[in-house]
Amino acid sequence: MPLPPGLELSAAGDDNRPVRQLVRDFTAKHVMPVAADLDASPRFPAEIYREMAKAGLFGITVPEELGGAGARALDYLHVMEGLSFGYASVADQCGLVELVGTLLTKHGTPDQQREFLGPLLRADRFCAYALTEAGAGSDLRGVSTRARPDGDGWILDGEKVFIHNAPVADFATVLARTGDSYSVFLVDLDANGVSRTYREHKMGQRASQVGGLAFESVRLPAGALLGGLGEGFTLMTSVLARGRLGISGLSLGISRAAITAATEQAETRTAFGRPIGANQGVAFPIADAAAEYRAAFLLAEDAARRLDQGQEDAAAACSMAKLYASEACVRHADMAVQVFGGSGYIQGYLPERLYRDARITRIYEGTSEIQRLIISRWLMDTRGGTR
Ligand SMILES: Cc1cc2nc3c(=O)[nH]c(=O)nc-3n(C[C@H](O)[C@H](O)[C@H](O)COP(=O)(O)OP(=O)(O)OC[C@H]3O[C@@H](n4cnc5c(N)ncnc54)[C@H](O)[C@@H]3O)c2cc1C
The missing domain is CATH 2.40.110.10 (Butyryl-CoA Dehydrogenase, subunit A, domain 2)
Incomplete structure (x- = not known):
């Protein structure tokens, strides 16, 4: 399915264009052709993860000398979005490796890094x-x-x-x-x-x-x-923000897939002698979703930059990005089901899967309520975020 050019974000700048291209090509070749089958007969697609490891998509922010890609949180965000556009489960594996890889990078001894980190990034051990x-x-x-x-x-x-x-x-x-x-x-x-x-x-x-x-x-x-x-809680806190940024990327990928599918359906499905998209009742929810997608992406990119720069408010920014993108992707998947009509509810049609895949984003890596708790506490601690 072609990407609507209107959804292409350029705010990240040209410097991460190669990463976006890499993940787009990888997703088109290795993920999209098998996503529906993986959903229907759920199995662990180790072969995809081995290909991801070979392509450098495991351990995006882990330093190169430890076997990672040595890239930025901003790049990680785009990788998660791109993989999830193909299938959220595949992005989720990338996110898990990033989380554990970051823990081992930050806190592991050289022996622990040798025993666990290297094999993890090569997909030799899960x-x-x-x-x-x-x-x-x-x-x-x-x-x-x-x-x-x-x-x-x-x-x-x-x-x-x-x-x-x-x-x-x-x-x-x-x-x-x-x-x-x-x-x-x-x-x-x-x-x-x-x-x-x-x-x-x-x-x-x-x-x-x-x-x-x-x-x-x-x-x-x-x-x-x-x-x-x-130091258990300190360790976990040290990777939570990155995990939440990852889920915002995963949510954005689901949103883009939903908007892309709905747009194509609005243009090709006819009712009452014209494309359904000629009705504002169909077209405007897609427009709203596209605007929200871009807003969510800019919010997430801003959070990623704060994380990359080690800013004090990075954790709150990542919680905002996760909260907004995950709530939005559930709405966008629902919108796509509606645009597809009856087929949107039927297995084998993309919106039906997206609708089910989206729902967990509001729950794992801290529920939406917990994100609101973190954001509101940060606001109160910093007296409106002005400190
Ligand atoms: C598919 C899936 C994958 C997962 N993967 C992992 C994993 O790899 N590792 C792992 O450790 N865990 C994992 N989890 C667990 C996940 O992180 C938890 O389910 C999640 O954090 C919520 O915890 P809970 O289910 O116990 O809900 P509860 O904590 O019981 O919360 C129930 C409800 O109460 C709300 N709530 C709780 N406290 C407050 C409060 N103070 N203010 C307002 N509302 C509140 C919550 O937001 C939620 O709506 C996974 C869960 C699922 C479903």
């Missing part, structure tokens, strides 16, 4: 990022997974739910209680005492494998501790 538990989602202070010292290592007990890649990952970064504080551990998922408890059947993004992990007296070596003891 990862999971395991925070959530049955009693701890938005409020992670409810985490009850516990690591207690044992000799020079640790013993891990607990259970995680809703974990992306849990059914297929080779290792996980696991948030656990260590006494009164929290720490992050690198856990080999083939170790004794680890089980993959179940695989979820989800509404959308169905090629993303999500499930549970249980840890029963899992012996961890001393080198499993990532960062300092008791």
Whole structure:
């Protein structure tokens, strides 16, 4: 499906045109032809991820000397948007690798980087990022997974739910209680005492494998501790903004796919002797969506620049970008269903999948309500953001 030229954003400038072209070509060749099949018979498309690794689409902001692309958060945003235009699940894998790759880059020892980061970026080993538990989602202070010292290592007990890649990952970064504080551990998922408890059947993004992990007296070596003891929340906070920026890109890709499909349908489907798009009732919602898409993209690019420059308000800016883009993409997918009429509700037509794929963007990486909490607290702390 051709990209409506009107949706092309140039605000990022020419310097990231090669990245946009790379991801556009990759998506057209490797993602779009298989997206509908992956949705219908959800499986883990390892072969696509190996191609992504070869193309340099894993670890976009990880320095080149550690095996990444050494690019900016701004480029990462565009990669997420471009992949998600083809299929959100594929973008989500890129986002997960970016998150865990950034954690290992910022906090990993050289040994941990050798053991986990290199194989992760080459797609030789797949990862999971395991925070959530049955009693701890938005409020992670409810985490009850516990690591207690044992000799020079640790013993891990607990259970995680809703974990992306849990059914297929080779290792996980696991948030656990260590006494009164929290720490992050690198856990080999083939170790004794680890089980993959179940695989979820989800509404959308169905090629993303999500499930549970249980840890029963899992012996961890001393080198499993990532960062300092008791620094679990600091570690997580250090990557949250980047994760949210990524989801804003993923949401934008869904929006563009919805707007593109709706535009084509408005031009080609006829009713009452003329294209349906000749009716303002059909055309204007598409126009509104296009304006929102551009606004969301500019907001996200602004957040990416603040992240790249290490500005103090980058985290709040990324929360704004995620909030706005995710809420918008759910509206845009709904708009596309409406423009398609009955076929928009039928499996095999793109809007039906986009509608299901969009909905989770308002929930994971912090719900919309949690983003509003972060933004409003930041506003109050900085007295209107003027400090
Ligand atoms: C497909 C999928 C993939 C996921 N992948 C991962 C993963 O890889 N790793 C991982 O660790 N987790 C993952 N999660 C978990 C996800 O991050 C959580 O589901 C999410 O953070 C919300 O937590 P919860 O489900 O416990 O909802 P709750 O925290 O119970 O929230 C329920 C509702 O209450 C609202 N709420 C809660 N507190 C407040 C408040 N203070 N003010 C206003 N409203 C509030 C929430 O916004 C929400 O609407 C995934 C979830 C899904 C569905």
